[in-house]
Amino acid sequence: MLFLLIVARNRQYFDFMNKYENFKSIDFVNDPAFRDWIFNSRPEALLFWTSLCEKYPSLITEMEVAKLFLLNIADGHPVASNDYIDKFSTKILLKHQQNTEWQPAEPSPFWRRYSISTFSMAASVLLILGFAWFFLAKNKVTSVSSLENLKLTGLRQFIKKVNDSGVAQTISLYDGSRVTLQPHSSLSYPAVFEGKTRVVRLEGEAFFDVARNPEKPFLVHFNKLVVKVLGTSFTIRSFDSEEKVQVTVKTGKVSVFDNEELTKTSNEPNPTLNGIVLTANQEIYYKKDQKQFEKSLIANPVIVDQTVQEKDFIFEETPLIEVFRKFEKAYGIPIIVDENQVQNCTLTASMAEEPLPEKLNLMCKAIHASYEMIDGQIVMNVRSCKR
């Protein structure tokens, strides 16, 4: 049956080819399928066009001419990555925001007056000068500072986005980072990141997907704490109404600091900070009243190494130490184990879709071991597996 189908399809294929038998270059140019192949270079179309050439070799030059003609029409493909386009649209939105926030005053009817009569113009100039003098004389100091303000408000001005809606909102930052802001939360960020760091301020809860830039650390200030990253993704939950602050890492590495400490040491050349480093699948709680960090694993760790697949968790007489390394690599969680204890141990097990805690339980049953989660790490306690 399948065979018949293939034959039928092939016949169709060749009937279709007949259409091209007497084609000239102009006909190929006018053929949408041919153009599609040239412009979009679909691999599946290649087979058709090469077999057409094999069947009618005389078409090759006609096709060649048509192809060159079309390539000259397309002439140059400007390249722009999706990331680039994301930044481009963010830039437009920010510019628009600034335009609406700093609406220029209505143009004065100065010109109209001028055209009506020079006299009234002179009068208005005098009036304006008078006002200007009055204003400057009275507010000499404030006028200077407001001028400076104006300069600063350009691009460095912080924009505060408040999510009053019932659903999460995504904000694209200038550097390509994306922030998913949860309801009842707000984020302050500059239109453009200038200087050596990228600084934003969070109130509430948000998921950060930070664009990697090792030269410009990304700092999130929230509730007297600071999270510092180079490029990673993580969630911060910090509501004023709640006693605890929570940071959860999805990918990469983040450091969490006490803000006081960061400002204290900011003048030192090489500040050593008592921050806490979090890696994927780890989270910390910070109890506000005790000023204490508590690091732990998230309830259901996910595989962070994209190269690891489910079938990689099938073990057959695999040395235990290899099994542990596999887990470490897949989940990005350190496993602490006494290597001497497991030297001659092997594991035969098949685990695939179970969540990590269940995988660990299964493994422990098989090798008569137990495990603890301490400080965001897994500590294996293997009693004896020697038979």
Place this chain on the structure above:
Amino acid sequence: MDKVIENHREDISDAMVWSLFKGGNDQSLNTLLLRYFRPLLHYGSRFSKDRSLVEDVIQDLFLGFLEKRSHLGDPVSVKNYLFKCLRNNLIRAMKEHAVHVELPEKDELFVDFENIEKFLIGLDESAELALKMSRFFSFLTKRQKEVLFLRYYENLDNDEIAEIMGISKQSVSNLLLKSVNVLRENWVFILLLFLHKSLLFS
């Protein structure tokens, strides 16, 4: 609503994205640009090789849309509308910037076929077909190249091209015919002769 087009799903029509944009949805700007930034850049490069100028014009175009977003119309084709706006604004910007801009060319103005034949015959026999074709294109006017681009690269019909370029449908088909005739007429024959010769001797 943000969630709906979060992943720039292709099954959401341009018209839908456009109406979201009009309704104040900022995410839809991103979707529009992900769909049309590259085509606009490509089309814009027909007029100016200065990419930053083209990008500036695209930026200003969308800034303008944002400013009057609630008063925007509903174009039949969002893409064609964007192309048309880009064309107008870009030509204006190029005039303003006093960038060397080719004055509107006469539609009739085209390659002198006699000269082409002479030119081709004079070419070294081993010269490649590709070189000849690109030489031929250097004889085409900007408008002819633009029509060819819209017709064959963007797959637009004559009506749409006329609308975008702001010329009559008749002018479009004239421009097209003259550019494409080249493939039908004698010089391709000469071209192919050379090709066979060069193949023979290579």
